[in-house]
């Protein structure tokens with residue numbers, strides 16, 4: 001079968017397509033023919049060597065995939081040949097709290113990823129794809145959507161009338177926008193592009209703030225809440241945005257820490273205690289959360305925002321498109337045909 005390998009920490013150019021034997025599923029395992037994979041910022045960090053510089057190369061990259069069941073190992077009960085499935089980002093995290101073993105099972109790093117014709121995973125890693133989604137759309141769910149769901153619903157139980165702020169128009173943020181709207185919240189979206197803000201408003205955001213032309217986006221966000229502050233900030237920026245998030249959030253509000261688009265660094269923690277802000281880290285989610293999320297995706301007919309679909313042979317170009325930050329939503333790679 002065809003599969004990609006990341007051979008060096010040199011960015012997308014170090015991706016190579018190879019021929020490798022397909023493994024037969026063992027007890028409790030399922031073979032999935034990958035029909036689509038989607039890229040996350042993590043895949044870029046992995047390729048650049050900044051996610052885990054000690055990672056042993058080569059790896060089979062990319063965490064997020066959807067496809068159909070083509071092989072069943074002995075004892076598999078939950079799936080049958082032909083079922084449409086998506087693979088949980090951490091196959092080892094079925095339910096309960098995160099622990100170190102579950103975190104180590106994340107795909108596309110130490111554990112082989114999905115940028116291949118076929119993968120073999122434990123049946124416990126799989127969820128059924130919502131009927132309203134194509135494979136390309138379903139491939140966007142395992143990391144970006146589940147992280148957003150965990151932040152907006154599992155952690156904070158967003159309710160009608162809450163105000164949620166999402167940063168930028170990448171994969172996580174647009175799903176957070178969609179889930180917050182499904183929960184009845186008011187959404188403030190930020191972006192560095194007026195054109196993208198227009199699209200975020202069309203997708204359901206109530207207010208848009210351009211963080212490039214309006215670097216005081218925290219003040220603008222507060223104004224949209226009548227001065228009270230935002231209930232929940234889905235923080236994907238990291239050290240570069242956190243100080244302003246701490247100004248935009250309401251007293252006793254929540255910041256869910258998800259990303260480091262602007263890098264890691266120092267910040268002043270005093271406002272956290274003086275204003276009783278809840279700061280919660282989130283690392284994707286469990287299969288149980290994935291199943292709850294899929295019910296919401298079906299019930300609200302939520303359509304993932306797919307920016308562009310690349311052919312399997314164009315994986316490098318797909319990575320470069322993600323790196324350009326020209327995208328709105330998710331970048332997808334179609335399975336090998």
Ligand SMILES: NC(=O)c1ccc[n+]([C@@H]2O[C@H](COP(=O)([O-])OP(=O)(O)OC[C@H]3O[C@@H](n4cnc5c(N)ncnc54)[C@H](OP(=O)(O)O)[C@@H]3O)[C@@H](O)[C@H]2O)c1
Nearest residue numbers: 041147167168169170171172191192259260261283284325
């Ligand atoms: N903790 C977790 O489990 C988890 C899961 C998924 C992702 N993440 C992290 O979350 C972050 C986002 O991931 P992603 O896959 O959604 O990324 P992505 O799709 O590549 O999103 C990139 C977008 O973020 C926006 N952005 C860039 N700099 C910004 C800034 N200073 N302020 C506000 N927005 C900014 C830009 O949108 P505009 O062009 O609209 O400005 C850019 O297009 C990454 O750091 C990723 O590693 C963490």
